[in-house]
Amino acid sequence: MDPRHSSLRSFALSLPAIIAIAPFLGACFYIFRFSVSGESGRISGFSLQAYFELAEPFFLRSIWVTVKLAALSTLVVLILAVPIALVIASVRGAVVRRVLTVTILLPMILNLLIQSYGWIILLGPSGVLNTALRESGLISRPILLLFNETGVLLGLIQTAIPLAVFPILSASRAISREYLEAASSLGAGNWRVFYDVILPLLRPGLVSAASIVFAYNASAFAIPLLLGGRRVQMLGVAIRDMISPLFNWSGAAAAGMVLIVITTGVLLLATWLINRSTRTPKSTGTSAPLQTGGGA
Amino acid sequence: MFSSLFSTRGGSYSFVIFFLTTLGLLISALPVIVVTLMSFSAAETAAFPPAEYSFRWYEALWAQLSSDESSSAHSLGDAMFTSVLVAALVMLIATFVCVPLAYALVRGGGRVRAGMELLFTLPLVFPLVILGIAFLLIAESLALDLGIWRLVIPHVALVLPFVLRNCMSAMNGIDIEIEEAAISLGASWPRAFLDVVVPLMKPGILAGLIFALIISFNEFTITFFMYTIDVSTLPIWMYSRTVSSLDPAVLSLSVGIILVDVVMILIIDKIIAGRASLF
Numbered sequence: 396m397d398p399r400h401s402s403l404r405s406f407a408l409s410l411p412a413i414i415a416i417a418p419f420l421g422a423c424f425y426i427f428r429f430s431v432s433g434e435s436g437r438i439s440g441f442s443l444q445a446y447f448e449l450a451e452p453f454f455l456r457s458i459w460v461t462v463k464l465a466a467l468s469t470l471v472v473l474i475l476a477v478p479i480a481l482v483i484a485s486v487r488g489a490v491v492r493r494v495l496t497v498t499i500l501l502p503m504i505l506n507l508l509i510q511s512y513g514w515i516i517l518l519g520p521s522g523v524l525n526t527a528l529r530e531s532g533l534i535s536r537p538i539l540l541l542f543n544e545t546g547v548l549l550g551l552i553q554t555a556i557p558l559a560v561f562p563i564l565s566a567s568r569a570i571s572r573e574y575l576e577a578a579s580s581l582g583a584g585n586w587r588v589f590y591d592v593i594l595p596l597l598r599p600g601l602v603s604a605a606s607i608v609f610a611y612n613a614s615a616f617a618i619p620l621l622l623g624g625r626r627v628q629m630l631g632v633a634i635r636d637m638i639s640p641l642f643n644w645s646g647a648a649a650a651g652m653v654l655i656v657i658t659t660g661v662l663l664l665a666t667w668l669i670n671r672s673t674r675t676p677k678s679t680g681t682s683a684p685l686q687t688g689g690g691a
Numbered sequence: 692m693f694s695s696l697f698s699t700r701g702g703s704y705s706f707v708i709f710f711l712t713t714l715g716l717l718i719s720a721l722p723v724i725v726v727t728l729m730s731f732s733a734a735e736t737a738a739f740p741p742a743e744y745s746f747r748w749y750e751a752l753w754a755q756l757s758s759d760e761s762s763s764a765h766s767l768g769d770a771m772f773t774s775v776l777v778a779a780l781v782m783l784i785a786t787f788v789c790v791p792l793a794y795a796l797v798r799g800g801g802r803v804r805a806g807m808e809l810l811f812t813l814p815l816v817f818p819l820v821i822l823g824i825a826f827l828l829i830a831e832s833l834a835l836d837l838g839i840w841r842l843v844i845p846h847v848a849l850v851l852p853f854v855l856r857n858c859m860s861a862m863n864g865i866d867i868e869i870e871e872a873a874i875s876l877g878a879s880w881p882r883a884f885l886d887v888v889v890p891l892m893k894p895g896i897l898a899g900l901i902f903a904l905i906i907s908f909n910e911f912t913i914t915f916f917m918y919t920i921d922v923s924t925l926p927i928w929m930y931s932r933t934v935s936s937l938d939p940a941v942l943s944l945s946v947g948i949i950l951v952d953v954v955m956i957l958i959i960d961k962i963i964a965g966r967a968s969l970f
Contacts, residue, residue, distance in 0.1 A: 415847050477711075502719050
């Protein structure tokens with residue numbers, strides 16, 4: 396019996412996994428169906444009412460805050476993640492590598508509550524930053540860093556760094572040492588090599604990292620909930636409020652669809668950009684965000 | 692082999708790279724460092740850095756853990772038990788379904804494989820809030836009494852991408868000849884699969900198991916929508932304790948969770964290292 400060809404067996408082997416993912420697909424469909432429901436409390440009939448009701452200043456401002464914070468955090472995360480990825484790619488010692496792995500991976504895996512506690516302690520009215528500023532006489536009253544956009548932005552940056560490091564690191568495998576040696580032996584300085592050789596080769600990884608970080612932060616929930624309070628209404632929190640105090644189920648579903656369109660739109664755009672740029676030359680070993688996902 | 696990705700010859704370039712790397716790593720680690728230091732504070736308030744250090748909050752946590760197990764419905768002991776039970780179920784189910792799928796996809800190949808890989812990556816990029824709400828809507832409108840499964844089912848979907856990727860990368864390294872040799876020596880296909888292929892997949896399976904365990908154990912967003920008074924996990928217990936003000940006893944619990952996570956990451960790193968890079 397040849398293990399190579401047996402579509403029936405392949406199907407049988409895939410079946411348990413398909414059953415396991417079925418509730419997820421059901422949930423995706425359900426949220427879409429609810430968003431076009433004729434009534435706000437249950438599924439009945441068809442109507443685009445829930446979408447029309449979203450066109451009010453509160454929700455539009457929420458979209459704006461979400462896109463703004465996601466874009467800003469993506470920019471900062473990329474600036475920090477490129478050097479980290481380059482340094483990790485160069486590390487050889489096993490112990491250093493292990494320490495770096497834990498430091499980078501922990502924020503991605505660790506319970507977001509715990510990370511928020513850290514920021515609350517640091518940025519709160521009696522936190523270390525305010526105390527230091529007050530003792531140095533720069534401020535007389537505590538400045539508000541928490542429960543506004545600054546606190547949320549810091550939290551978003553910190554939790555998304557690992558998501559950006561992984562794709563950039565895998566893109567850095569396309570950079571062979573010979574390129575760099577060739578460039579510097581021809582007289583290019585460090586910055587020149589970085590801009591003309593390293594950055595272009597990292598580009599698929601950068602696009603992938605940027606889209607993943609943007610999508611992840613645009614749909615953030617725990618960080619804006621804990622660090623932003625009620626004042627920073629990113630979409631995730633706004634959607635929760637539609638459900639919890641307001642019981643506007645179809646409105647929440649419609650808002651959810653808007654968020655899905657924003658995030659998948661960015662991911663698809665990035666996938667298209669990468670496929671277009673890697674089709675002509677030989678593959679750089681980086682795949683598009685929809686194939687590599689979060690990285691680890 | 693990448694030793695010259697950033698130059699060591701000095702100058703402004705190396706300085707900027709090292710400065711940004713240090714800054715990035717510091718920002719990554721800052722919350723964990725702060726929480727760890729604070730948990731040893733001797734003070735009543737959350738003023739940082741603590742003036743004096745003690746184990747009082749660990750003692751407070753221990754007192755809580757050993758006393759209220761029977762008293763309140765929403766106790767720490769119950770939450771811890773549920774968390775571990777959910778994570779264990781999620782880990783076993785996800786691995787059990789992903790091992791045969793990884794085999795089928797790697798041996799099958801072709802168009803189906805690309806489509807299935809994409810399908811099983813979706814939970815990774817799907818907004819968690821929406822997923823939480825969608826599962827809640829389904830559970831509410833169908834009026835299902837799912838018990839602990841109301842957390843296990845969404846968590847399984849969430850960890851599938853991680854488990855499948857680890858299983859597939861292990862499966863990719865297994866030559867089809869090994870399997871064919873077993874079969875030509877008289878083994879039935881199921882025997883060849885269970886006795887030859889699965890043992891060879893072990894590192895990938897283990898890494899997937901631990902990823903599933905760690906992600907389910909730390910999950911907050913979906914659980915936030917799905918928990919009930921009877922079925923509630925550790926992150927939800929922590930949230931309920933800190934929603935108005937920060938209870939330092941929760942910080943000592945956080946340090947425990949941080950330690951568990953670090954150990955898990957080191958185990959994954961050890962399993963994967965040498966074969967393929969973690970990244």
